Every structure is written in C-alpha cells, then in structure tokens.
Amino acid sequence: MFVTENINGDICVVDDYRDVVVVNKDGQFRFMYPESGKSTHTIGGCFGIACDKLGYILISDCGNCQIRQIDSDGKFVQFVLTEQHGIYRPLGLSIDDKGQLWVCNYDCFEVIVYKTRYTGVFV
Structure with missing residues (x-):
C-alpha cells in the first residue's frame, strides 16, 4: 500500500494497486479515483503516489x-508524463522540496528527475 498527504491534510492511499482512495x-x-463505473481512465497498476505544492x-x-494528475477533489486533469517523455512502467514517485518529480522506472532500473514549471506540468 502507498500513502501520502496533500496540502489540505487529506490522506491519499493506493488501494489494491488500481484505485486511489482519499479521506480527510x-x-x-x-473520493475514489477512478470513480467506479464513471471513468474511462482505468489504472493499469498503481505503485506510486505523490502530492505537489499546488494540491495536485x-x-x-x-x-x-x-503519470496522471488529478486535482484535490479527484477530477482528472491530465496525463503529465507518458512513454514519449521516457516513462516506462513507472513505480515509485516522489516530489522534492524544489518541486522536482522523481520517477523510478521498473524495467529500466533507473530513476529520472523531471523539473516542474510550477504549473503542474513537468519537463
């Protein structure tokens, strides 16, 4: 199980590797993401979760x-990083105090650091 806290003090938990459950x-x-029966964004195995300073x-x-981004109310915002950005089977996630996103790729045995522009978009 993977757990983190967002800027609102909510606890965000990965449940059974496919759902994110958030409690106050x-x-x-x-809320739960993806919302049962209402989302086309099914998760194919979640092994990491992180919250940024903007509440995403x-x-x-x-x-x-x-890597997908949802807002603090569970609404899908965007796919932040994909295979086009070098993401391949991402596992662990972490955001450091500079706002950089650290991503651990499973098969590549590597950690990639993406810098943010503080807009919720990483490059």
Whole structure:
C-alpha cells in the first residue's frame, strides 16, 4: 500500500494497486479515483503516489506507462508524463522540496528527475 498527504491534510492511499482512495484528516471518505463505473481512465497498476505544492495528486500508472494528475477533489486533469517523455512502467514517485518529480522506472532500473514549471506540468 502507498500513502501520502496533500496540502489540505487529506490522506491519499493506493488501494489494491488500481484505485486511489482519499479521506480527510478525520478519516472521512472524500473520493475514489477512478470513480467506479464513471471513468474511462482505468489504472493499469498503481505503485506510486505523490502530492505537489499546488494540491495536485500524481499517480503512477505502471500498466499504461504514464503519470496522471488529478486535482484535490479527484477530477482528472491530465496525463503529465507518458512513454514519449521516457516513462516506462513507472513505480515509485516522489516530489522534492524544489518541486522536482522523481520517477523510478521498473524495467529500466533507473530513476529520472523531471523539473516542474510550477504549473503542474513537468519537463
């Protein structure tokens, strides 16, 4: 299981490698992503989650070779990184104090650092 906290104090948990469940600091359910039966964005295996300073939640999608971004209310924003950016079966995610996204790729045995422009988009 993978756990992180966002800027609102919400706890974000990866459940069963395919869903992200978010509860508030009192443990009350807020939302689940993807929302059951309502999303076309199924996760093909989530092994990492991180929250940035703007409140976005970043989710590694190992099976689909991408990092997706949702807002603090669980709405899909964008695919931040894909295979075109060198993402291949991403596992662990971390955002450092400079706002850089660290991504561990499974098969390549490498860690790639992406710099942000503080717009939620990494380059």
